[in-house]
Amino acid sequence: MVPKYMAPGLWLIGIGPGDLDHMTSKAKRIARGCKKRYLEGYTAVLPSEQEALLEELLGPWERLMRPSVESPEALLVEAREEAIALLVVGDPMQATTHIDLEARCMEKGVGFEVVPGISATSLAISLSGLQSYKFGRQATLPYPYGENLATSPMKMILSNLDSGLHSLVLLDLDPTGLGLDLPTPMSPTQAVSILERISEVILEEAEGMEILGNIGEWNGILLSDIGTSRQMVRSATLEEIGKIEDGLVHTLIIPAEMTGNEKEAFERRLIS
DSSP states (O other), X not given: OOOSOOOSEEEEEXXXXXXXXXXXXXXXXXXXXXXXXXXXXXSSOOOHHHHHHHHHHHOOOEEEOHHHHHSOHHHHHHHHHSEEEEEEXXXXXXXXXXXXXXXXXXXXXXXXXXXXXXXXXXXXXXXXXXXXXXXXXXXXXXXXXXXXXXXXXXXXXXXXXXXXXXXXXXXXXXXXXXXXXXXXXXXXXXXXXXXXXXXXXHHHTTOSHHHHOOGGGSEEEEEESTTSTTOEEEEEEHHHHTTOOOOSSEEEEEOOSOOHHHHHHHXXXXXX
C-alpha cells in the first residue's frame, strides 16, 4: 500500500544487504510513496540482478554517486519541496557520509528521516559463529593510492588482538577513491596482499613485532556476497583465503583467541 501523503524531506531508507527480499514492509511502503528515488551507489553494492528488480518493486529510480551525495545541494533543493528517497544498501547511517547528510538537512531546515534496514556488518558477525560481544572496533581496508599505504587498519587489528577482541574488516570498493564509477570490490587476494605489505611497514617501524608473526598463518573468516543467494562463509588461514577467486563483495574477520564454542564454529566453516 502506497501512502497517500509523504511529508517533504530526505528519507534515508535501508534496503538490506544484497537481496531485496530483506527489505522491511515499512521500507518498501515509504520508498514507493516518495516522489523520487535515488540509489546511493558508492558506499555499498547492490547486485545487478537485484537492481533489475528495483523499479518493479519500488518505482523508477536513479543512481547517485559520491559527488552528488557529499555535495548534496541539488538533492536538498528537491527534498525541501517533495519526499525524496535515498536508498542505502544495508542500514543507513553506517557511513559518515550519511551522518553528514543529516547535519546538512538540519542546517537547511529540510526534513530528515531514517528507515532502518538489516546491516551487513551485523549480519556478518551473526554468520561468523563468533560472539558479538567479543568484537572490537571495525576497520576498513582501503586500496593503496599511489605510494600511500594506510597502516591504520592493521594497527586497529593489532590493538583488538592485544585486547582479545575479534576484528571485522570491511574491504574497499573503489580503487580510485573518487566514488565516480560503479564499485570495484577488493578481492581476497588483494586484501591479503595489502595486509602483508602493511605488516612489513609496521615491522620496519618496530611496532607490533611480537604479535605480527607470519600474516599468512593467521586465522581468518571470509564472508562473501552475504545476504544474497550466493552467500558463502569460509574459514581458513589468510594464506588460503588469499587464493579464493569467487564471490564479488567480501568482508574479512580476523579472530582473536576463540572460546571452545567459537573454535567449533570456526572449524565447521573450514574450507574443505
